Every structure is written in structure tokens, then in C-alpha cells.
Amino acid sequence: MDLSLSSSEKREDQIQEITYRRKLWWEIPLGIVLGLVIVTGGFLFYKTFAATKKVITENVGGSAPAFLDKVEPRELRGEGDGRINILLLGVGGEGHSGSFLTDTIMVMSIDPKTKKVAMLSIPRDFYLYVPKEGYNRINTMYYAGEKNKVNGGGLAMSKKVVSDLLDINIHYATMIDFTGFKDIVDTLGGVTINVDKNLVDTTYPTPSGGYQTLRVKKGVQNMNGEAALKYSRSRHSTSDFDRAARQQKVIMAIKEKAFKMETILNPTKVAGLIDALGNHLKTDIQLWEIQRLVEISRDIDTSKIVSKVINGEEGLVTTTSINGMSVVVPKTGDYSEIRKFAHELFVDSFLTDENATVEVLNGSSNKNAVKKVSSLLKSYNYNIKNTANAETLNYTRTIIYDNTKGKKPYTLEFLKKRLVKLGMNPEIKKDSSYDSEIVIVIGSDYKGK
Structure with missing residues (x-):
């Protein structure tokens, strides 16, 4: 493998950026690790978790309803709750400045x-x-969760923050550090990657805060833990989409290596994997849930995993300065477009399977009500067939008319909870004279602009 690192001199105008660049050193490609544990069928890692209970903490939010054999509509807290949503966090770990800053943040969502x-x-x-x-x-x-000793610690705090941002319930969280990933790959004896194009990163960070040039040549390459980490996390000469594709390659390479019989039957390698995870990983996924994930993952086609990034290329965010700090903020000034993007990605099959036709009518004096509500519901995968004014604009309370005789229970439950989130107090009635399966008449209890 041709993976050479040549030191480059620091430029004087980069000295002030060293602290920021150091953070990049800790960026962990968690899609790889969790793809290994969850997506690829993880027999080895089920054994690892079973033998290393110290990595498993209490899940203060409870299990994902989708793990149940039969999910009742009332058990789902909203659109997307019919999936299994796992927050993946990467930190520098002990021995690094800012060791618990989550510099890699990713949601993996599985539709069982x-x-x-x-x-x-x-x-x-x-x-x-x-x-x-x-x-x-x-x-x-x-x-913040660790420092303030909140119930569930940093995992619980992170789930709440990301859940509020995306408007999707986050069921689980897993945190791994830089050393853990490298140890896993090295214990497996490295991985084989088919690099599809040359990679040159002239600003790859060093542990001391400097810069190096990372070069990876096109072709089949054998990578140890450090090389695989660098290949999967380099981004400054490419894009986040390119990096996501590289992470997919590494997931598959680890899967192929881990499930060879010489790995599974090698007690030394199994022990090494246990050590790697036990010392560098925390999760609130419980053992029985890991077993269910293993069962689900057997039918997952890893070549069809969809990977997206909240970035400027998607038209979602922009970079600005607040109090002298470079930050990323939503372009629209609120989270509406980001939430729409997330819900379009994490489609809830409980909702799409019913595919109920929904009509939205304005029964209030708010002229923008129908446009605002119907647009939001469309982005959350509701089948909106018609919008108009109701026969009167004197509705004081929002009404949901159910013309399905209860045959679309998940849609009705999701709609009720969604409208409550919008500040309404909807009442469900069983029949109406309208043609659509479900009709929403917006009342004056909707206060949106």
C-alpha cells in the first residue's frame, strides 16, 4: 500500500488555527464502527458486549417500540418512532484536550x-x-451531560439535544473514541479496501497540531487501524459525501474480515476485540436489543445504505460568527428545513404503509394556516391530496375527521400528536361528508403565522 505522510511546514497565518485543527484529530468515523456492530450482523460483537457489560449503561428513555413484535399506534411518539434511531458519537478520549467534545455526530436509523x-x-x-x-x-x-451529572449522563443529554434539533425520537446512543476504532481494525489484522480514486489531503492534522500530506493511491490497499481511520476521516480535499462513501467501503471491509472463520474461531482476536470495545466504548443499547439488531441486520443490504450530511451543499446551513466563535446555523433562521430533510430521509413505514389520503381545510381566519400545515405534513410523508377553505371559518378547535372506520390507526395517532406539537387541541370525529380518508379542519387554536 502506498500511504505516505510527508511533513509540511506550518504557515504563520495558520498558527491561530492550531487549536481548531487539533479537534480534527479526534474525529472518528462512527458510521464504520456502528455499521460493524449493527448493520453487518455482529456475532462477534454480540459476544463482545455480553462479555463486557461495563460498556452498557442504563437507557433512561426506554426501548425503541419497533423492537416489539406488535406495535400499538399509541406506543409511537411521532413520525419516525417506528424506526430504530441510534445516535453515534465520537470523542478524543482520555489523554486528549477536550476529550469529551463530540466532534463526530451521526444518526443511524434502521427500519425493521x-x-x-x-x-x-x-x-x-x-x-x-x-x-x-x-x-x-x-x-x-x-x-455537558457528564459535567452536570444529568440522569443518563452524556448519552442521555446528547439524545435530547439531537432529538430536539431533528424532531425525531432518538432511542439509543453509542460513544466510541479514536483508540477504540484503531484497536478493532488492528485486532482483525487490518482490512482490505478497494480505493476508487486517488486521495490527497494536504492539511491532514498531526497530534502536535501541525499538518501533513496524506496520500492514498487508487487500487486495492491493505490498511491497518491508523491507515483505515485516516482514509475514512480525511475530508479537506474532498467532500462529506466522498467521506461517507469511503466509510461505507470500510464498513464492508471490516465485515468481510470479521466474519471469516479464522477470525471467529480465534480466541486471541476475540479477546482483543473485547478489550478494544470495553475500554473505549459506551452505549445504552441493552444486550437483548443487540441480539434483536443482529437478527434484523441479517437482511440489510449494506450497499443500499443512504448517507446524508446537514451542510451548505444541501442548502440547509451556513457558517457565521457569534461572539467571535465560528459556528454553523440554519439558513432559514429556524430548524424547519432541517427537520423536513431528516423526516424525508427517515421515512416511517407505519405511516407510508397505510398511505391514507389526507385533506387539509382552513376553518379559521388565519389565511396562511392551510399552506403552513399542509407543507409541513407533506414533508413528514403524509399523503396530502387536497387543500381548501372549509365551509365556515368559525372553527374554534381543530377537527380530524376519520372516514376510514379506524382502518388507518397509525396515521390518525401520528396526526393527532403532530397537531398537538403545533399548538392545536385536535378532536377526532368518526364521520364527515368529505371524500378523503382523513380530513383536517384547522381551527383558531392554531397560532402559527
Whole structure:
């Protein structure tokens, strides 16, 4: 393998950026590690978790409803709750300055019915409200949970912050550090990657705060833990989309190596994997849930995993300065477009399977009500067939007319909870004279502009 690192002299105008660049050294490609544990069928790692219970902490939020054999509509807290949503966090770990800043933040979402997987990365400099800390970069959330000793610690705090941002329930969280990933790959004896194009990164960070040039040649390459980490996390000469594709390659390479019989039957390698995870990973996924994930993952086609990034290329965010700090903020000034993007990615099959036709009518004096509500519901995958004014604009309370005789229970439950989130107090009635399966008449209890 041709993976050479040549030191480059620091430029004087980069000295002030050293602290920022050091953070990049800790950026962990967690899609690789969690893809290994969850997506690829993880027999070895089920054994690892079973033998290393110290990595598993209590899940204060409870299990994902989708793990149940039969999910009742009332058990789902909203659109997307019919999936299994896992927050993946990367930190520098002990021995690094800012060791618990979550500089890699990714949501992996699994639909257990369709066996489809989607991943969404969140920029670490995203600026928002962090409980107990105030407004700050999102990468402070894990540290805030640990420092303030909240119930569930940094994992629970991180789940809350990301859940509020995306408007999707986050069921689980897993945190791994830089050393853990490298140890896993090295214990497996390295991985084989088919590099599809030359990679040159002239600003790859060094541990001391300097810069090096990373070169990876096109072709089949054998990589140890450090090389695989560098290949999968380099981004300054490419894009986040390129990096996501490289992470997919590494996931598959680890899977192929881990499931060879010489690995599974090698007690030394199994022991090494246990050590690597036990010392460098925390999760609130319980053992029985890991077993269910293993069962689900057997039918997942890893070549069809969808990976997206919240970035400027998607038209979602922009970079600015607040109090002298470079941060990422939503272009629209609120989270509406980001939430729409997330819900379009994490489609809830409980909702799409019913595919109920929905009509939205304005029964209030708010002229923008129908446009605002119907647009939001469309982005959350509701099948909106018609919008108009109701026969009167004197509705004081929002009404949901159910013409399905209860045959679309998930849609009705999701709609009721969604409208409550919008500040309405909807009442469900069983029949109406309208043609659509479900009709929403917006009343004056909707206060949106």
C-alpha cells in the first residue's frame, strides 16, 4: 500500500488555527464502527458486549417500540418512532484536550420492517441551545451531560439535544473514541479496501497540531487501524459525501474480515476485540436489543445504505460568527428545513404503509394556516391530496375527521400528536361528508403565522 505522510511546514497565518485543527484529530468515523456492530450482523460483537457489560449503561428513555413484535399506534411518539434511531458519537478520549467534545455526530436509523438504513451527519459546530450550558456548539452536549451529572449522563443529554434539533425520537446512543476504532481494525489484522480514486489531503492534522500530506493511491490497499481511520476521516480535499462513501467501503471491509472463520474461531482476536470495545466504548443499547439488531441486520443490504450530511451543499446551513466563535446555523433562521430533510430521509413505514389520503381545510381566519400545515405534513410523508377553505371559518378547535372506520390507526395517532406539537387541541370525529380518508379542519387554536 502506498500511504505516505510527508511533513509540511506550518504557515504563520495558520498558527491561530492550531487549536481548531487539533479537534480534527479526534474525529472518528462512527458510521464504520456502528455499521460493524449493527448493520453487518455482529456475532462477534454480540459476544463482545455480553462479555463486557461495563460498556452498557442504563437507557433512561426506554426501548425503541419497533423492537416489539406488535406495535400499538399509541406506543409511537411521532413520525419516525417506528424506526430504530441510534445516535453515534465520537470523542478524543482520555489523554486528549477536550476529550469529551463530540466532534463526530451521526444518526443511524434502521427500519425493521423494510430493513432499510439511513445515516445523517450533523456538523459539530452547529449552534443551538444545550441544557445546563446555554447556547453553544452542539459538540459540547456530551460533556455537558457528564459535567452536570444529568440522569443518563452524556448519552442521555446528547439524545435530547439531537432529538430536539431533528424532531425525531432518538432511542439509543453509542460513544466510541479514536483508540477504540484503531484497536478493532488492528485486532482483525487490518482490512482490505478497494480505493476508487486517488486521495490527497494536504492539511491532514498531526497530534502536535501541525499538518501533513496524506496520500492514498487508487487500487486495492491493505490498511491497518491508523491507515483505515485516516482514509475514512480525511475530508479537506474532498467532500462529506466522498467521506461517507469511503466509510461505507470500510464498513464492508471490516465485515468481510470479521466474519471469516479464522477470525471467529480465534480466541486471541476475540479477546482483543473485547478489550478494544470495553475500554473505549459506551452505549445504552441493552444486550437483548443487540441480539434483536443482529437478527434484523441479517437482511440489510449494506450497499443500499443512504448517507446524508446537514451542510451548505444541501442548502440547509451556513457558517457565521457569534461572539467571535465560528459556528454553523440554519439558513432559514429556524430548524424547519432541517427537520423536513431528516423526516424525508427517515421515512416511517407505519405511516407510508397505510398511505391514507389526507385533506387539509382552513376553518379559521388565519389565511396562511392551510399552506403552513399542509407543507409541513407533506414533508413528514403524509399523503396530502387536497387543500381548501372549509365551509365556515368559525372553527374554534381543530377537527380530524376519520372516514376510514379506524382502518388507518397509525396515521390518525401520528396526526393527532403532530397537531398537538403545533399548538392545536385536535378532536377526532368518526364521520364527515368529505371524500378523503382523513380530513383536517384547522381551527383558531392554531397560532402559527
